[in-house]
Amino acid sequence: MTDRLYGMGGVSSGKGKPGRKRYAMAIDLRRCTGCNACTAACKTHFDVPLGEWRIWVMETEVGKYPDTKRYVLPRLCNQCDDPPCIPVCPTQATFKHPDGFVLQRYNRCIGCRACMVACPYNARHLLPDHRRDKRNPRNVADKCDFCVVRVTRGLAPLCVTSCTGGALIFGDINDPESEVARTVRDNKVFTLRPELGTAPQVYYIGLNESVADPEFAFLNRSAQLRERYATFKRNSEVGGEMAGNIDESDMGFFGLVRQGLHNFGTFFAEAPKKFFRGLY
Amino acid sequence: MEGQVIANAFQNAYWGFPIALYFWLVGASAGSFVISTLGWVFGVKKYKPLALFASNTAIVALLIVPVLLIIDAGKPYRFFHLFIFAHWSAPMVWGSFLIMTYPIAMGFYSFFVHKENQLWARRLGILAIVLALSTHWYTGVVMQLNPARLPNHTSVAPLLFLTGAYVSGIGLLILCLWLRNFLVTVTARVSPELMADMARLMLYGIVFDLFLLGNEFLQMTYGTGEERTILYEVLLGVFRWPYLYIEVVWGLLLPLIILVIPRIRRSLNGVLVAAFMTATGVYGMRIWWVMAAQYYQGHF
Numbered sequence: 001m002t003d004r005l006y007g008m009g010g011v012s013s014g015k016g017k018p019g020r021k022r023y024a025m026a027i028d029l030r031r032c033t034g035c036n037a038c039t040a041a042c043k044t045h046f047d048v049p050l051g052e053w054r055i056w057v058m059e060t061e062v063g064k065y066p067d068t069k070r071y072v073l074p075r076l077c078n079q080c081d082d083p084p085c086i087p088v089c090p091t092q093a094t095f096k097h098p099d100g101f102v103l104q105r106y107n108r109c110i111g112c113r114a115c116m117v118a119c120p121y122n123a124r125h126l127l128p129d130h131r132r133d134k135r136n137p138r139n140v141a142d143k144c145d146f147c148v149v150r151v152t153r154g155l156a157p158l159c160v161t162s163c164t165g166g167a168l169i170f171g172d173i174n175d176p177e178s179e180v181a182r183t184v185r186d187n188k189v190f191t192l193r194p195e196l197g198t199a200p201q202v203y204y205i206g207l208n209e210s211v212a213d214p215e216f217a218f219l220n221r222s223a224q225l226r227e228r229y230a231t232f233k234r235n236s237e238v239g240g241e242m243a244g245n246i247d248e249s250d251m252g253f254f255g256l257v258r259q260g261l262h263n264f265g266t267f268f269a270e271a272p273k274k275f276f277r278g279l280y
Numbered sequence: 281m282e283g284q285v286i287a288n289a290f291q292n293a294y295w296g297f298p299i300a301l302y303f304w305l306v307g308a309s310a311g312s313f314v315i316s317t318l319g320w321v322f323g324v325k326k327y328k329p330l331a332l333f334a335s336n337t338a339i340v341a342l343l344i345v346p347v348l349l350i351i352d353a354g355k356p357y358r359f360f361h362l363f364i365f366a367h368w369s370a371p372m373v374w375g376s377f378l379i380m381t382y383p384i385a386m387g388f389y390s391f392f393v394h395k396e397n398q399l400w401a402r403r404l405g406i407l408a409i410v411l412a413l414s415t416h417w418y419t420g421v422v423m424q425l426n427p428a429r430l431p432n433h434t435s436v437a438p439l440l441f442l443t444g445a446y447v448s449g450i451g452l453l454i455l456c457l458w459l460r461n462f463l464v465t466v467t468a469r470v471s472p473e474l475m476a477d478m479a480r481l482m483l484y485g486i487v488f489d490l491f492l493l494g495n496e497f498l499q500m501t502y503g504t505g506e507e508r509t510i511l512y513e514v515l516l517g518v519f520r521w522p523y524l525y526i527e528v529v530w531g532l533l534l535p536l537i538i539l540v541i542p543r544i545r546r547s548l549n550g551v552l553v554a555a556f557m558t559a560t561g562v563y564g565m566r567i568w569w570v571m572a573a574q575y576y577q578g579h580f
Contacts, residue, residue: 053289056288058285058287058289059287059288060283060284060285061283061286062283063282063283068283075289084427087367087370087425088369088370088371088425088426089367090361090362090365090367090370090373090376091361091366092365108365109354109355109358110353110354110358110359110361111354111358112352112354112372113294113295114370114372114422117295117426117429117574118428120427120428121580122580127354139354140355141354211283214577214579214580215509218580219509220283220284220285221284221285221288222284222285224286225284225285225286225287225288228290236290236292239292239293242292242293242296243296244292244294244295244297244299244570245292245293245296246293246518246575248517248518248575251519251520251521252521253521256521260297260567263296263297264297267351267352274356275356275357
């Protein structure tokens with residue numbers, strides 16, 4: 001139970017495979033400057049489409065002038081030990097690697113998005129049809145994989161390599177001498193949404209409880225962010241296909257009908273294309 | 281704590297209006313099929329004449345479903361992965377098998393009803409009614425088994441779905457029977473008295489649905505901060521139209537008032553209005569049930 005409480009647990013007990021590595025990440029928020037180098041490196045390398053993210057930085061201003069403080073919170077897939085996305089995947093496209101990665105098999109995924117609905121961290125996204133390189137996976141679910149290809153070749157994930165403040169620490173948490181194990185052991189660490197029992201493997205140092213709370217994020221969007229959300233949701237290509245985006249500023253009866261028709265319109269307009277784009 | 285989020289990623293809602301329509305169609309199919317079996321399985325003789333039409337209505341409603349689902353998937357041609365890579369812990373796999381077998385069982389049932397073979401119609405009817413209820417039960421479970429989506433993560437979910445299915449199915453069937461009456465001979469028409477009797481069955485479902493909704497409302501009122509925030513959004517915020525006005529007022533309360541007044545309940549117009557309101561009102565429930573949690577959490 002203790003490892004479900006903010007700041008009480010450290011590494012969740014009894015998880016990981018004996019004799020295997022257990023990759024984890026510690027993010028020292030005291031050293032994060034919010035420069036978004038991690039986001040840029042990741043987006044560039046993986047050709048992450050516009051409007052989708054494998055790692056992103058949430059930025060929050062807490063307090064009232066003149067006593068304000070700005071918090072940054074890099075967010076990525078938490079590579080949970082008990083990932084809710086795995087049991088709901090109908091085709092076993094997503095799975096937990098014995099070394100701790102939660103990975104995605106693109107050739108099995110049917111793009112049903114059950115994993116995205118299940119993920120409490122919004123860490124998954126659907127890849128659109130338009131990719132810069134058409135050989136890249138399209139129309140399937142994607143997520144951060146802790147740069148598994150780099151890690152298995154002895155390199156650190158790109159976000160860790162590119163971090164300007166040295167805030168991201170990556171390694172095998174089963175190895176007591178590794179930097180990440182020492183960091184997690186010697187500091188008070190927090191995880192996101194620990195009450196869900198997902199046993200996340202991304203540990204934060206100096207996490208503000210309010211900033212890590214979905215309710216805070218929902219209720220305290222700045223006016224500018226609300227407007228940008230609405231614009232994004234009206235125009236998103238992937239969102240248009242999924243037909244569930246609504247604009248909160250227009251939710252009276254006629255607004256609801258208009259948005260319903262718009263969503264159905266984009267859904268059915270895209271439907272024939274789905275059968276002719278990248279067969280199987 | 282006071283503050284504001286000034287930069288964040290933008291999250292899409294992953295399931296939207298078409299999935300809500302899919303839930304509505306599966307529900308209407310199941311509800312319609314329940315009426316079909318009343319005569320041949322449960323021995324209520326007055327319902328026997330409309331069994332075939334009700335079963336066929338259920339089949340037609342269900343035939344649209346796979347089309348919607350396959351179009352909704354990112355990779356439509358991979359739909360067979362659901363069977364060859366079936367992951368048995370995923371409710372979607374259970375549903376795939378149910379959606380495949382349920383119309384087949386209904387088809388055989390319709391055939392034996394058409395042949396007036398009581399024995400086999402009853403046997404197939406029992407099988408199909410179990411599959412019908414299971415199919416719609418699974419749609420509730422698909423939403424229920426997402427611990428992170430708070431208003432959905434409740435064991436009341438499948439019951440709410442099934443009750444909504446029952447009332448919307450009967451409502452849709454009443455409307456279809458009324459339209460059918462214009463096309464068939466006088467002897468083949470369904471009497472207004474029988475439609476009024478179906479409306480009485482619908483009334484029981486409406487009362488039970490309101491009871492379940494009341495329970496859910498109580499849970500959210502006494503719930504965590506997140507639950508109360510979502511309750512505000514569905515009651516007075518963004519989802520007030522699908523939840524409060526379309527589902528509760530239009531789909532349940534107004535039909536309830538219509539159907540508890542004996543004089544209106546016995547009139548064909550009253551029954552038709554109540555049936556239309558209930559059948560369409562349930563779609564409001566499907567909308568907010570699918571989208572509210574994603575809308576709320578999509579900002580985190």
